[in-house]
Amino acid sequence: MTLSDLASIGGFISGIAVVVTLIFLLIQMRQANVNQRALMQQMRSARSIDTILRHAEPGLNETISLAMQGEAALNDPQIRSFLAAIAATQVNWEDSFLQRQAGTLDAAGFEADENSLRDYAAVPAFRVAWRMSRKYFCSGYREFGDAIMREIKAAPPQDLKSTWTAMMAEETAAIGKPG
Numbered sequence: 001m002t003l004s005d006l007a008s009i010g011g012f013i014s015g016i017a018v019v020v021t022l023i024f025l026l027i028q029m030r031q032a033n034v035n036q037r038a039l040m041q042q043m044r045s046a047r048s049i050d051t052i053l054r055h056a057e058p059g060l061n062e063t064i065s066l067a068m069q070g071e072a073a074l075n076d077p078q079i080r081s082f083l084a085a086i087a088a089t090q091v092n093w094e095d096s097f098l099q100r101q102a103g104t105l106d107a108a109g110f111e112a113d114e115n116s117l118r119d120y121a122a123v124p125a126f127r128v129a130w131r132m133s134r135k136y137f138c139s140g141y142r143e144f145g146d147a148i149m150r151e152i153k154a155a156p157p158q159d160l161k162s163t164w165t166a167m168m169a170e171e172t173a174a175i176g177k178p179g
Contacts, residue, residue, distance in 0.1 A: 040104045044113075047092045055085055067125040069157045086129040087136070093117055094141040101140065117145070121152035 055064055060081055067074060067082040074082065096113040099105035120126040130149060134142050 037104060037106065040099055041106070041109050044092075044096055044099070044105065044109055047095070048113075051088050051092055054088070060085055068123055070124060082125065083129050083132060086126060087133050089116075089120075090130075090133065090137065090145075094137050097141045097144055098138070117148055118152055121148050122155040123157065124154045127154055 055061060063074070063078045063081045064085055066078065093113045093116070096105055096110050100107070100110040121130075127149060130145060134145060137145070
């Protein structure tokens, strides 16, 4: 075996090593992408949970409930609290919108936020909050929100007490029935 033959074998082995290294690099990049998407979804969930829990705090919850039930006679602090609560929710949704556009949030993650926005879009108080605050959001999200507001018409407030009572009656009735 000549020196030239050994050099050829060495070049061939080097080529294989490069291909193997590239394969491992591609696998690593794919895993990093999956991990990044998981982190983005986890952060979206954490933001949403935090917003929901803050809305459940007694003082703010009462103000939100009054506004969502159509109470027009809110005082200035109540209006500001409601607008701030809705703005926090909207910033959360805007972030999900931007992440979806950037490809860092998948369709399933964004779907939940879009569904929430569509539900809220029927509530007159939310529609007022949108009109008062839409200028603070990026143009893409404003267009997205405006399109939903045009599509979804205002509806009477949901009677949560009646809905709760009816569903509880259904569930408790099912307890006594076998299988």
